[in-house]
Amino acid sequence: MQTAASSRRGFVNILMGGGFTAMAAWMLYPVVRFLIPPKSGEPTIASVTVPWKPAELKSNSGRIFKFGSQPGILVKTPAGELRAFAATCTHLNCTVQYREEKQDIWCACHNGIYDLNGKNVSGPPPRPLETYKVNVKAEQVIVSKGA
């Protein structure tokens, strides 16, 4: 009798416990999914035309441009060659800048330094900057992925 009652109680406990657990999971799942942001609907950009003419750019200088939603950096080397890279530091995501006096690309956040080929030469960055292809056509500078 005792065992029958306790097993009945045990059964009800399992049923209720399981029910509540299932209900909690059922309510929690949409919340968790809600917290994870949806993938951005922005198309991935393959190339952009920067808003400056080649003649406007001095040798030994660099400027940040918009590559879709990301910053890119267009560098004109002291020799007058145009090069472009992703401006996002490979260390922790800060935006790099060109240093005229040292002729390098520098990240102010943790003192990371890249040479003018985008190669990480000093400081914490683990990888080179992503290199973009630069084409000059009819007084326009076109920067595209896949160099």
Place this chain on the structure above:
Amino acid sequence: MGGVPRSVAELLRFANAWVEERIDLSGARELIRHKVVPVHRHTIWYYFGGMTLFLFIIQVMTGILLLLYYRPSAEEAFESVQFIVTEVEFGWLIRSIHSWSANLLVATMMIHLFSVYFTQAYRKPRELTWVSGMCLFGIFLFFGFSGYLLPWNELAYFATKVGTDVAGQVPLVGHLIARILRGGEDVTGATLSRFYGFHVAILPLLTTAILGLHLFLVQKQGMSVPPEIERSGRPIRTMPFVPHFLLRDLVGWLSALAVLGALAAYFPWELGVKADPFAPAPAGIRPEWYFMYMFQTLKYIPAKIGPIDGELVGVLGFGVGGLFLLLVPFLDRKTARGEKSPLFFWIGVGIVTYILVLSLLGYVAPGGK
């Protein structure tokens, strides 16, 4: 009774009797009458928890005031804070107090944490008080981190980029954590909305619950007496909480308020320039002082340590350090048994020295432009 009360004293007596007739308050009265605080040469450290609580109350009040004008969007956040500090009467003061008080709060909280550590007040039976305190420590650091972004200025923008990227280094789930924190792949207006939600709703809710538990446990168990004083075998003097300790507490709070007022008035918190996602990180960029030692560590760690990315090593190192502090009541078996525990003392000294030295280096070491 009956009739109209003729003096304030009579009115108070009447109100008291009215409440007493309906709710039995004898338990609370007894508690107040019997609550005592031990008096010994480390009693001074008991005041820092209360001071942190006081600064938290200031944060809640000034935070609510700032809410009335602040607008959480990338387009308007900076301008709304600018409006608060330039147009709204005493807006500069409220905002400045909120920022300074946040910093003082982290400072008093750290003093509280390490004074509890070094007096080994975390030992049995106060493990849960320590763990809840460590949770509050984490929550308040996150309060600081999320609040730092809200004015949407350049420094905050890059600090948030770096901070969320650090979270993104955690193996396996890092990318997901970074995405959830940012509300997307990058730090954008979506991040601002999220941080606003954390700062004004989620974190206050968590704080209320955990702070409630923390204070309940402190109340329930009373103040811990350092083991060295317990071991001395001498009877321990005490003072009544009300009014002796409370009045001393009050002196501390008023001092904190005076410091806060002076700092806020003489060194109003700067707003800086509006964040521009297409501007390079400015030279001299640095986080708030309480993240400085981590920031400086990340500067010194080389790109690769063997096959592993250096930053991952740094992030794991901080994780292990935090976990150690969280679990110290369960790791320090000697103190739990009432024995001396020099190892944990020296580990504590090591942690404090590391934080102090690296923070100092963050301010004086070269490595800028």
